[in-house]
Amino acid sequence: MGHDETYPAQEPSWAQRHRLGQIAGDVAAGINRPSHPAATFRLRGPLDVQALERAWRRLQLRHPVLRCGFDPDTGRWRLDRPAEPEPITMLSGAGSRGAGAADPARIVADASDAPFDLEHGPLARLLLLETGDGFLFALVTDHLVSDLWSVNILMEDLTACYRQELGEAVDLQPDDSAAFPVYVRDQNAYLASDAGRATLDRLAERLRAVGPIPELRFPGFTGAATAGYANPGVFRATMPGDLVAGVTAGARKTRMSKWSWIHAAVHRALYELGDQDAIGTTLVTANRESFDVRRTVGFLSGRVVIATERSAASDAGTFLEHFNRAAIRALDVSSSVPWGSIIERMTPDAFGGPSGVPYFSFNPQPLSLNRMFEEYGFAHCTSEPVPPPGLTLDAAVAVLPVEGPDGISVIAHHRVDWYPAEAVERLWETVERTLGAWARELGVHEQ
Secondary structure, rough: OOOOOOOOOOOOOOHHHHHHHHHHHHHHOOOOOOOOOOOEEEEEEOHHHHHHHHHHHHHHHHOOHHHOOOOOOOOOOOOOOOOOOOEEEEEEOOOOOOOOOOOOOHHHHHHHHOOOOOOOOOEEEEEEEOOOEEEEEEEEOOOOOOOOHHHHHHHHHHHHHHHHHOOOOOOOOOOOOHHHHHHHHHHHHHHHHHHHHHHHHHHHHOOOOOOOOOOOOOOOOOOOOOOOOOOOEEEEEEEHHHHHHHHHHHHHHHOOOHHHHHHHHHHHHHHHHHOOOOEEEEEEOOOOOHOOOOOOOOOOOOOEEEEEEEHHHHHHHHHHOOOHHHHHHHOOOOOOOHHHHHHHHOOOOOOOOOOOOOOOOEEOOOOOHHHHOOOOOOOEEEEEOOOOOOOHHHHOEEEEEEEEOOOEEEEEEEEOOOOOHHHHHHHHHHHHHHHHHHHHHOOOOOO
């Protein structure tokens, strides 16, 4: 899919269909629940805005999926009708100094959250706001055509194009913009085949005890039938260094990742706190294992459901092996059987809508991902990544263990109408206690 080339319109992926349904429901309810992967920076130095404008146009031409919308009547992905590239959006900070002034970061965050024109495109924007000592910069995309991995690719390409526009000799990575539409067509074809339907049937049977959107109940649950999206709670903690060392050594000994150890401890803690006989949680996945999609921009990330049973929640070795088998089975089909397809297969009324039950999301942030945007600078400018202001939750509780140079911190976002702060704090305390007990049981504590 070259810069002047288009594809025929095609059916969207299951992930895109699910998200489009959610957006349509939100619009009907008067809700804006953005899902916009983005990179935001504070830039200081002589930024050449005209050169950046040219680079931004080239980037949109280089990745046409950013400019293609969806037919509101048929739902088809209009790859045959890319919009013209959009110019940079220059935000006004006028009146933002002095008493009662708007926070510049808030101005950028609000502009980042603004809905895109999903019918006509583009589904990406570049925002600039002068701050007096530089600029706030945000490259914002819609999840329908992008994910965090994609934003990393876009930043790499944009900064390279910018340097070229300044006359520097910089090589661009090969353009692989065609890979995402091909990936979607192949995935859809597989799920429509006898083999795909059989895989879907097997997965549905495996998840029969927990469902595709596993309902989670543990002490502190309010019992509310629904939960709002505004003002989610945020719980933060730092894992003690000796506990991180024990988890790392234990994961090595059991041939698991430390993230799987932590996720397994979440399951074990939920069994200790609650009375469910089977527990399912969702794990966020990148789905970039294939070399063919490493350099493409698109909505490839997804979720898998990891389901375990209380009957295996005994000693550390038994439960860790049980969890690891469940995780491997789930990840084996993560790219071929997207979460949306299993939701439609098992609970069709929930497809294309917000979660009607409280579920748990686990989204580990390893050091490589946590530092994803640190290396991207603009020529003659210093750049400082600006963390996003928060999440728009679908899950009742979303736990993000974040790896930094000095250890692992934890951010747990929770919908307070379902789970108040004290319930989430107690859950995490139980997770850490479980991890410590496992490390001691396996003889790796404080190694």
